Amino acid sequence: MARVLLFGPLRDVAGWREREAAAETIAALRALLSAEDARLGEALAAPGVQVALDQAIVRGDAALTAGSEVAFLPPMSGG
Amino acid sequence: MIVLTDQPFDPGALLTAFARGRRETGAVATFTGLARAEQGRTQVLELEAYPGFTEAEIGRIADIARTRFELDDLSITHRVGRIGPGEPIVFVATAASHRRAAFEACDFLMDYLKSRAPFWKKEHGPEGARWIEPRTEDYADAARWD
Numbered sequence: 001m002a003r004v005l006l007f008g009p010l011r012d013v014a015g016w017r018e019r020e021a022a023a024e025t026i027a028a029l030r031a032l033l034s035a036e037d038a039r040l041g042e043a044l045a046a047p048g049v050q051v052a053l054d055q056a057i058v059r060g061d062a063a064l065t066a067g068s069e070v071a072f073l074p075p076m077s078g079g
Numbered sequence: 080m081i082v083l084t085d086q087p088f089d090p091g092a093l094l095t096a097f098a099r100g101r102r103e104t105g106a107v108a109t110f111t112g113l114a115r116a117e118q119g120r121t122q123v124l125e126l127e128a129y130p131g132f133t134e135a136e137i138g139r140i141a142d143i144a145r146t147r148f149e150l151d152d153l154s155i156t157h158r159v160g161r162i163g164p165g166e167p168i169v170f171v172a173t174a175a176s177h178r179r180a181a182f183e184a185c186d187f188l189m190d191y192l193k194s195r196a197p198f199w200k201k202e203h204g205p206e207g208a209r210w211i212e213p214r215t216e217d218y219a220d221a222a223r224w225d
Contacts, residue, residue: 007129008199009210055132071129077213078126078157078198079112079169079189 002029002064005071013043026051027061029070048075080153081137083128085160090170097154097172104151104174108181110189116164117202124162125201125208133197140191148184150175155188157198190220 001020011017014037023029034041043049052071053062064070090111098107114124141153152174162168169192173184192198193213200211 005129007127007197008201012210052129052132055129055135071132073129073197074199075213076194076197077200077211077217078196079193 001066002068002070004029004033005069007071008074010040010043010049010072010074014040023064025061025063026053026058026070029064043074044072046074049073080155081134081141082156083130083134083159084156085158087166088156088158088170090167093154093156093170094172097152097174101151101174103176105176106178106181107172107174108178108185109170109172110185111167112169112189114162114164114166114168117204120204120206121164121202122205123203124164124168125203126157126159126162126168127199127201128157128159129197136195136197137192140188140196143191144173144184144188148173148175148180148187150180150184153184153188155192157192157196159198187224190217190224193217194221 001022004021005018006014021029021032023032030044033044050073051058052073054069094109115121137155141155144150144153150173154172156170158168171185171188173181175181175184194217201208202211
């Protein structure tokens with residue numbers, strides 16, 4: 001089970017901030033979340049949305065293990 | 080020093096503490112960002128961070144600045160949570176031997192914090208709430224340093 005975190009506007013699209021999900025890769029996780037909520041799937045695939053695995057940015061796919069933390073990060077806006 | 084806080088802070092006090100006891104630093108530059116009221120459209124600004132990751136990413140940005148501008152020191156304080164109009168959101172201070180490096184490092188840090196540090200901003204006003212997207216200028220500002 002991976003822990004999934006959503007930030008910023010993604011939270012409002014999904015209606016949740018954090019959940020557990022059974023997926024072995026990031027691609028499988030995206031497919032799972034999309035199948036449950038097509039709007040969220042689309043929002044996660046939007047340009048500028050980055051993925052952090054265990055608090056490090058990853059590009060493309062990566063394997064997940066029990067206890068992995070996957071965060072979807074929409075475009076950042078600080079200052 | 081990198082601090083995220085959900086409490087209001089006093090930029091003057093931060094500057095005084097930062098500048099104290101330096102013998103080789105010739106220049107300290109600071110920037111303070113304030114929350115705008117936007118003519119009443121923003122009653123509260125809500126800032127979200129990713130605890131742990133946000134501090135680490137700011138640390139990475141700070142390391143780039145330290146090396147690139149040969150800084151003696153730097154300090155970044157950033158608010159999270161709910162912020163009222165007129166309250167400071169961000170304070171950046173840089174210390175260097177000479178002014179140009181201090182000014183440029185401050186400018187660089189703010190450009191990177193605007194669009195490359197993990198924060199998300201939501202504006203709450205009389206007409207509801209909306210997430211603030213980074214502007215094209217914010218990306219262009221950060222790209223100046225590439």
